[in-house]
Amino acid sequence: MSEAALSTKTIDAPVLEIDPYSLEVLRDPYPFHERLREAGPAAFIERYGVYAVGRHAEAAIVLNDHARFTACGGIGIQDIRKPGDFRIPNRLLENDPPGHTAIRATLTKYLSPIVIRRWREHFETEAKGLVEELVAKGEFDGVEDVAEAFVLKVFPAAVGVKLPRKEILAIGEMRFNQSGPPNELYHRAMERAKPYLEWFENSVRREGVTPGSIAEMLFDAEDRGEFEEGIASNMVRSFVGGGTDSTITGIGHTLNKLAQNPDQWALVKADPNKVRAAFEEAIRLESPFQVTYRTTTGQAELSGVQLRPDTKVGVFLGAANRDPRKWQEPDRFDVTRDTTGIHLGFGTGAHICIGQMIARLEAEAILRALVTRIDRLEPAGLPRYRPINQMRTLDHLPLRARLG
Amino acid sequence: MPKVTFINPDESRIELDIPVGTSLMRAATAHGIDGIVGDCGGGLTCATCHVLVEDGYLDKMPAVQANEDQMLDFTAMGRSPCSRLSCQLVVTEDMDGLTVRIADPQL
Ligand code: HEM
Numbered sequence: 001m002s003e004a005a006l007s008t009k010t011i012d013a014p015v016l017e018i019d020p021y022s023l024e025v026l027r028d029p030y031p032f033h034e035r036l037r038e039a040g041p042a043a044f045i046e047r048y049g050v051y052a053v054g055r056h057a058e059a060a061i062v063l064n065d066h067a068r069f070t071a072c073g074g075i076g077i078q079d080i081r082k083p084g085d086f087r088i089p090n091r092l093l094e095n096d097p098p099g100h101t102a103i104r105a106t107l108t109k110y111l112s113p114i115v116i117r118r119w120r121e122h123f124e125t126e127a128k129g130l131v132e133e134l135v136a137k138g139e140f141d142g143v144e145d146v147a148e149a150f151v152l153k154v155f156p157a158a159v160g161v162k163l164p165r166k167e168i169l170a171i172g173e174m175r176f177n178q179s180g181p182p183n184e185l186y187h188r189a190m191e192r193a194k195p196y197l198e199w200f201e202n203s204v205r206r207e208g209v210t211p212g213s214i215a216e217m218l219f220d221a222e223d224r225g226e227f228e229e230g231i232a233s234n235m236v237r238s239f240v241g242g243g244t245d246s247t248i249t250g251i252g253h254t255l256n257k258l259a260q261n262p263d264q265w266a267l268v269k270a271d272p273n274k275v276r277a278a279f280e281e282a283i284r285l286e287s288p289f290q291v292t293y294r295t296t297t298g299q300a301e302l303s304g305v306q307l308r309p310d311t312k313v314g315v316f317l318g319a320a321n322r323d324p325r326k327w328q329e330p331d332r333f334d335v336t337r338d339t340t341g342i343h344l345g346f347g348t349g350a351h352i353c354i355g356q357m358i359a360r361l362e363a364e365a366i367l368r369a370l371v372t373r374i375d376r377l378e379p380a381g382l383p384r385y386r387p388i389n390q391m392r393t394l395d396h397l398p399l400r401a402r403l404g
Numbered sequence: 405m406p407k408v409t410f411i412n413p414d415e416s417r418i419e420l421d422i423p424v425g426t427s428l429m430r431a432a433t434a435h436g437i438d439g440i441v442g443d444c445g446g447g448l449t450c451a452t453c454h455v456l457v458e459d460g461y462l463d464k465m466p467a468v469q470a471n472e473d474q475m476l477d478f479t480a481m482g483r484s485p486c487s488r489l490s491c492q493l494v495v496t497e498d499m500d501g502l503t504v505r506i507a508d509p510q511l
Contacts, residue, residue, distance in 0.1 A: 097470065101470045104470075104471070104474065105470070105474045108474045108475070108477075108478070109477075112451075112477075112478035113449065113450050113451050113452070113475075113478055114478050114480065117511065280445075339445075340443075340444065340445030341442075341444060341445020341446035341447050341491070342445065346447060348447075350470075350471065352447045352448065352449065352471075353447070353449070354449065356444060356447060356449050357443065357444060357449050357450055360443070360444075
């Protein structure tokens with residue numbers, strides 16, 4: 001056969017028998033990621049009847065091509081258009097252009113970078129206050145006392161929703177397990193969230209949001225016909241879901257990596273502007289959203305692999321972010337690496353994270369306050385991860401702050 | 405390599421040879437051109453890599469896509485007919501000789 005004929009030949013996706021949602025994989029996803037990348041540009045996960053993509057190049061192709069890979073089937077493993085899935089669809093994310101474009105344009109008006117930048121001073125003041133409390137404590141938990149405390153203090157107030165800790169954590173855990181298969185984690189999280197569901201429904205209604213806030217502006221916009229009916233509440237729901245756990249997690253991972261890598265801490269201490277790069281690198285290395293799905297619209301070819309129509313394709317962002325085809329020494333935490341806009345931790349294409357500048361502002365505020373106030377950050381015990389179907393998240397992160 | 409000239413807010417000029425396939429934003433930030441901030445790395449969420457494309461080159465630029473169009477309305481300087489976000493201007497051979505003025509302010 002001639003070389004040209006060979007290069008146009010396509011193959012079926014190699015089959016992987018692994019369960020990406022087993023506790024073993026969720027606790028340490030990296031061996032699975034390697035198998036996935038090495039299997040080929042796409043693999044077939046037998047157990048769930050879905051495709052999986054773990055290489056950076058193909059992950060970007062899938063997320064950028066909504067004509068062949070639609071988001072309308074939902075970003076979880078189950079097709080939300082088919083019976084059996086009880087999630088409330090996200091009308092921005094689980095949607096394609098042009099419908100998506102119109103909603104995103106209106107949302108951008110109320111959540112523009114100009115609006116977000118006005119929050120900086122307030123976030124910085126809050127961060128300094130919190131860091132003084134941490135210094136007084138000496139030892140603290142990087143998740144509960146730093147990331148959660150800070151994000152839950154500034155983010156809900158900035159957008160105008162009320163998010164008490166216990167409720168929001170239970171709801172978040174439910175949402176990000178619900179986007180996975182109906183395994184034990186899924187059922188347990190649904191059970192735990194039950195007492196808070198009513199509270200959650202009320203808090204994303206007009207009556208539940210803060211008067212004068214961005215959230216209320218979205219309801220006003222809907223009244224003026226800028227959004228179709230139901231979108232404002234759906235968007236508030238989407239901020240709460242998309243913006244809370246992810247940012248808490250991202251800040252947690254950054255603290256963990258800085259504490260584990262004193263050489264990288266030293267770089268950031270010497271130039272506190274590098275806290276931004278540190279956050280970005282932590283998002284690459286321990287991507288809060290590990291996976292998001294698209295669905296093939298028809299028979300599709302992906303780098304020589306044939307994909308069947310109407311089938312889910314899991315884009316493993318965490319795997320793409322450690323793809324050695326893209327990154328040198330991918331497993332190393334390196335704050336000097338050029339990552340912003342290159343890693344896929346915030347997605348890419350039409351649905352690229354609309355809240356990323358909010359997440360960066362929050363992370364920068366708290367990390368800068370910490371780095372400028374203390375001299376060293378040390379582990380004070382082993383970090384513990386919390387298995388969640390869609391997320392890579394820390395449960396406990398014992399830390400110690402050193403002065404002088 | 406195509407040559408692209410950036411005009412700084414103080415009217416000084418910087419000429420860069422930019423490899424085909426690289427965006428103006430990446431080339432500018434890699435060369436320490438401070439006027440191009442590029443906070444989000446090309447994700448169309450920060451609008452801080454705003455440039456004004458000089459006469460004669462606007463039609464050689466790639467078409468404005470929906471996300472860029474939305475973000476151009478939220479540049480700190482405000483939008484003009486020749487406004488573009490330089491993260492979306494990926495250099496082609498055709499762009500050789502292009503001159504862009506760096507918008508001020510970006511933040
Ligand atoms: C470190 C923090 C964050 C991470 C890692 C993250 C990650 C992501 C990712 C990967 C996507 C794309 C999903 C896909 O294409 O399937 C996305 C979309 C989205 N994010 Fe974030 N996010 C973060 C913070 C936030 C914040 C603070 C908000 C608050 C407004 C937010 C709101 C959204 C929304 C509304 C979308 C859907 C955008 C669209 O469909 O056009 N996110 N995020």
